[in-house]
Amino acid sequence: MAEQQQFYLLLGNLMSPDNNVRKQAEETYDNIPGQNKITFLLQAVRDASAAEEVKQMAAVLLRRLLSSSFEEIYPGLTVEMQTAIKTELLTGIQQETSPTIRKKICDIAAELSRNLIDDDGNNQWPEVLKFLFDSVNAENVDFAPTFQKKFHDKVISALLQTMEDQSNPRVQAHAAAALINFTEDCPKSLLILYLDNLVQHLHVIMVAKLQELIQKGTKLVLEQVVTSIASVADTAEEKFVPYYDMFMPSLKHIVENAVQKELRLLRGKTIECISLIGLAVGKEKFMPDASAVMQLLLKTQTDFNDLEDDDPQISYMISAWARMCKILGKEFQQYLPVVMGPLMKTASIKPEVALLDTQDMENISEDDGWEFVNLGDQQSFGIKTAGLEEKATACQMLVCYAKELKEGFVEYTEQVVKLMVTLALTVSRVRVAAAESMPLLLECARVRGPEYLTQMWHFMCDALIKAIGTEPDSDVLSEIMHSFAKCIELMGDGCLNSEHFEELGGILKGKLEEHFKNQELRQAKRQDEDYDEQVEETLQDEDENDVYILTKVSDILHSVFSSYKEKVLPWFEQLLQLIVQLICPNRPWADRQWGLCIFDDxxxxCSPSSFKYAEYFLRPMIQSLCDTSPEVRQAAAYGVGVMAQFGGENYRPFCTEALPLLVRVIQAADSRSKENVNATENCVSAVGKLMRFRPECVNVNEVLPHWLSWLPLKEDKEEAVHTFDFLCDLIESNNPIVLGPENANLPRIFFIIADGVSNESIKSEDACSKRLANVIRQVQTSAGLWTQCISTLNETQQKAIQDLLSTA
Structure with missing residues (x-):
């Protein structure tokens, strides 16, 4: 006991702010033998009298020990000791009262179970399976989806067996809940193997439980079974079609008849189930029932005003409407007058808010249902999150309607825009939905003409720019920036006035300066004596967030350049030195990639006006063609391509210089490996653009046969279209090198075209698809040549050629 108390003291010292105390504690901890460590740590985690922070520290260390030193320690333990550890963990999950510690014990159990799967996939801890079936309420045990792959046959059969235990409804409900968790993460290919057996069992149980509801009024198991059916249909998708008629009559029956107050949750879950099944099986199968289902939903909707605010049906209804919209497409428009009232009401819920100083905040925990946004100056904006889940869902549904119905949604755009603009200071999911809706609503409004569209944009624009400057959450910020960029692309030249540009310039400058400052701070933390693996993990997460924001700065600049062309260059000059800083050779690869992308734009x-900045970016761009990072190579190769296409005379010597470097990248041994293929394809496209737009820089006759041998491009669809356009030019001009002596290269050209169609690099709407179809039709006039070309293709490729002929 005294030893354990000393160990608690040691754990406390490991968290000490005093460096000397902590270092000494780390040395002492490192010298404890591994087997003793496991014993002490497990006792600490399970000791009800130990302080919470001590238990948390012990749990983190125990998981780390099992993760990093499992092979050295665990096999050396006695069988009794191994059994005791497993038992203690499973008991801990059931008995631990602190959610934080219970989650950590679940993590330890997950780590141990992973280590106890042998090379053949056999589980050496069968008790954990039984435990999962008997106690599915343990939170967040992280086994999916590896768990599904290893144990799917045992799990499904055991769960179905347990679900049929009519004598114990609570166990049945737990088993159904476990099945939901299992199928949600189960790969479709695995689920299909058991689908027939699974569905037949679920049907038998549903029918029995429906009878039970009618006779005894018991509903717990039926609620879970309905959700299980929905989950299976959601994963199985079109494979659920054969079972559709087995379930739909009963499900419609529940919605029609489960009208009592105590059956509201069952009815809501059944509505969800019907709409998920409809989405899974598709419009064709669902259509005969769609009208009846819509009438049932409409009836519920008509009674909506009588529903209490906390009625569980509300959120299920809102989501079901959105799924029905996806299924019915444009035909859904007729239901908007009924749907939009309650949806706007839910999306407009006024949350409880408060402006608090830091001292007040300490008295309110986030566990009490509050979320905080730091406003600086010791102040925070607090928002009560209760009821906001429905609000967030409603906002996402509005986004869904705008996306699916486009001009069919125009009647509602004004009121929705006004609502979305006011949602800037609510929880993150709502702010994300509000941002996402903006470009979609502009698309909806287009049908009313430019004046209406411009008015709507003016209403949004100030709010979006302001939000980019003030949004504290990087996930929400990236969505707002992305939406703003899409809006500018939609609205085009003239959509920003001088005040907008001034404000936007200052904000983007601030974002770039913050990017560099954050990198410096992270480098300083790496020199700190507290630096360890965990700190590095946090720093890498921060770095990823920063880079993601940088990509959105690039998105905004791309939309501004593509809309305003060279007119915007004087404004851009305030950012120029910061972009130049991004492409310095000592910067991380992501900085160089995105810096080059901005100069590509x-x-x-802005060509040929862009050449006045050539001194800043041309040399780095040429050197980056052979960079070790494929992302940097790709950005540089794309730059050479646009230089050739748009750059003008001044870029000619650089085009000549770039060619051998591009060829070197393409011909490297690993150029087509997964990580390199996109960069390589951009190099192939750039060589094509050099031959097409700057033939004086290239010995075309010498390069052309090589270029043909590098086709087709499979990954980068945009660049593939450029290569096909050029290929059409060459074929239509009867280029002898491309066609070969006596058209000997035509079978190869057919292969390239067929591959492009089957790989979806050529779409029917692309201009080149008609030109390629004409090439094929010309060959069809010569029977011998046609047979020769088609006979070299496999079945898929032949079908692709036929598809091209029928659609282009």
Whole structure:
């Protein structure tokens, strides 16, 4: 006992702010033998009298021990000791009262179970399976989806067996809940193997429980079974079609008849189930029932005003409507007058808010249902999150309607825009939905003409720019920036006035300066004596967030350049030195990639005016063609391509210089490996653009046969279209090198075209698809040549050629 108390003291010292105390504690901890460590740590985690922070520290260390030193320690333990550890963990999950510690014990159990799966996939801890079936309420045990792959046959049969235990409804309900968790993460290919057996069992149980509801009024198991059916249909998708008629009559019966107050949750879950099944099986199968289902939903909707605010049916109804919209498409428009009232009401719920100083905040915990946004100056904006889940769902549904119905949604755009603009200071999910809706609503409004569209944009624009400057959550910020960029692309030249540009310039400058400052701070933390693996993990997460925001700065600049062309260059100059800083050779690869992408846009959209900045970016761009990072190579190769296409005379010597470097990348041994293929394809496309737009820089006759041998492009669809356009030019001009002596290269050209169609690099709407179809039709006039070309293709490729002929 004294030893354990000393160990608690040691754990406390490991968390000490005093460096000397902590270092000494770390040395002492490191010298404890591994087997003793496990014993002490497990006792600490399970000791009800130990302080919470001590238990948390012990749990973190125990998981780390099992993760990093499992092979050295665990096999050396006695069988009794191994059994005791497993038992203690499973008991801990059931008995621990602190959610934080219980979650950590679940993590330890998950780590141990992973280590106890042998090379053949056999589980050496069968008790954990039984435990899962008997006690599915343990939170967040992280086994999916590996768990599904290893144990699917045992799990499904055991769960179905347990679900049929009519004598114990609570166990049945737990088993159904476990099945939901299992099927949600189960790969479709695995679920299909058991689908027939699974569905037949679920049907038998549903029918029995429906009878039970009618006779005894018991509903617990039926609620879970309905959700299980929905989950299976959601994963199985079109494979659920054969079972559709087995379930739909009973489900419609429940919605029609489960009208009592105590059956509201069952009715809501059944509505969800019907709409998920409809989405899974598709419009064709669902259509005969769609009208009846819509009438049932409409009836519920008509009674909506009588529903209490906390009625569980509300959120299920809102989501079901959105799924029905996806199934019915444009035909859903007729139901909007009924749907929009309650949806706007839910999306407009006024949350409880408060402006608090830091001292007040300490008295309110986030567990009490409050979320905080730091406003600086010792102040925070607090928002009560209760009821906001429905609000967030409603906002996402509005986004769904705008996306699916486009001009069919125009009647509602004004009121929805006004609502979305006011949602800037609510919880993150709502702010994300509000941002996402903006470009979609502009698309909906287009049908009313430019004046209406411009008015709507003016209403949004200030709010979006302001939000980019003030949004504290990086996930929400990236969505707002992305939406703003899409809006500018939609609205085009003239959509921003001088005040907008001034404010936007200051904000983007601030974002770039913050990016560099954050990198410096992270480098300083790496020199700190507290630095360890966990700190590095946090720093890498921060770095990823920062880079993601940088990509959105690039998105905004791309939309501004593509809309305003060279007119925007004087405004851009305030950012120029910061972009130049991004492409310095000592910067991380992501900085160089996105810095080059921004200069690519300058060349593409502002040429030949872009050449005045050539001193800043041309040398780095040429050198980056052979960079070790494929992302940097790709950005540089794209830059050479647009230089050739749009750059003008001044870029000619650089085009000549770039060619051998591009060829070197393409011909490297690993150029087509997964991580390199996109960069390589951009190099192939750039070589094509050099031959097409700057033939004086290239010995075309010498390069062309090589270029043909590098086709087709499979990954980068945009660049593939450029290569096909050029290929059409060459074929239509009867280029002898491309066609070969006596058209000997035509079978190869057919292969390239067929691959492009089957790989979806050529779409029917692309201009080149008609040109390629004409090439094929010309070959069809010569029977011998046609047979020769088609006979070299496999079945898929032959079908692709036929598809092209029928659609283009």
């Amino acid at each position: 300058v060349v593409e959209h």
